[in-house]
Amino acid sequence: MKGVFRTSVDKADFKYTLIIITALLFFVGAVYLSTNVMVENRYQKAVARLKEEKWEEAALILSHMPNHKDGEILKRYALARDEMEFKSQPELVETGYVTVLRLLYEIPDHYQGDFKEDIDRLKVLVLAKREQAIKEGAVQPHFLYFDDSSVQKVYAVRLGDKDLFYERSYLVPNFEVLD
Numbered sequence: 001m002k003g004v005f006r007t008s009v010d011k012a013d014f015k016y017t018l019i020i021i022t023a024l025l026f027f028v029g030a031v032y033l034s035t036n037v038m039v040e041n042r043y044q045k046a047v048a049r050l051k052e053e054k055w056e057e058a059a060l061i062l063s064h065m066p067n068h069k070d071g072e073i074l075k076r077y078a079l080a081r082d083e084m085e086f087k088s089q090p091e092l093v094e095t096g097y098v099t100v101l102r103l104l105y106e107i108p109d110h111y112q113g114d115f116k117e118d119i120d121r122l123k124v125l126v127l128a129k130r131e132q133a134i135k136e137g138a139v140q141p142h143f144l145y146f147d148d149s150s151v152q153k154v155y156a157v158r159l160g161d162k163d164l165f166y167e168r169s170y171l172v173p174n175f176e177v178l179d
Contacts, residue, residue, distance in 0.1 A: 043068050050074060050115065055082035070113045076103045077119050084126070093133045097126050 042065050049058035055078045062075035080103035084092070092100070104123050111119070 039065055039068050043071060046071070046074065046078075047114070050078060053081075055079070055085060070111070073107050073111055073113065073119075074115060076106050077115055077122070080104050080122060080126075084122070092129070093138045097130045097133075100126050101130070 042061055046058045046061040046065075049055075049061065059075055059078035059082060062071045062078065065071060080100045083100050083103070104119065104126065107119060
């Protein structure tokens with residue numbers, strides 16, 4: 001049995017092990033760095049699409065990338081703007097602006113990103129349009145309902161100098177007005 005287990009390490013084995021570990025660390029670092037660069041480039045492309053008011057393209061880019069910075073919030077904003085732009089006014093009034101309001105209210109109130117003012121202006125605009133539809137009798141004034149039984153809410157947590165955004169589902173009751 002003598003010689004089966006080696007107890008000493010010669011210099012050649014140590015040198016090859018060191019080279020392999022160094023190469024592996026370099027490879028993992030390069031992949032990590034290039035992945036982060038690609039994600040950041042896609043995020044910047046989505047922000048550029050938002051600034052160009054290309055809502056559908058921005059939402060598509062943001063939906064196909066991992067949670068990066070405030071991407072989930074911007075995705076909801078882009079979807080809300082897309083809904084406002086491409087649905088006809090009668091369709092929006094008919095649904096009581098529910099889809100748009102749902103998307104906007106899934107954005108945290110304490111969001112402080114670059115598009116905060118735009119999001120706030122859109123909320124005010126949609127609520128004003130809904131109020132006008134209520135005054136005209138096109139929308140029931142008693143309640144704001146959601147189409148299905150769950151709502152996604154985005155939360156933001158600050159960890160050091162980074163913001164972490166995550167989603168949580170809630171069940172929402174459907175209210176009915178009894179006369």
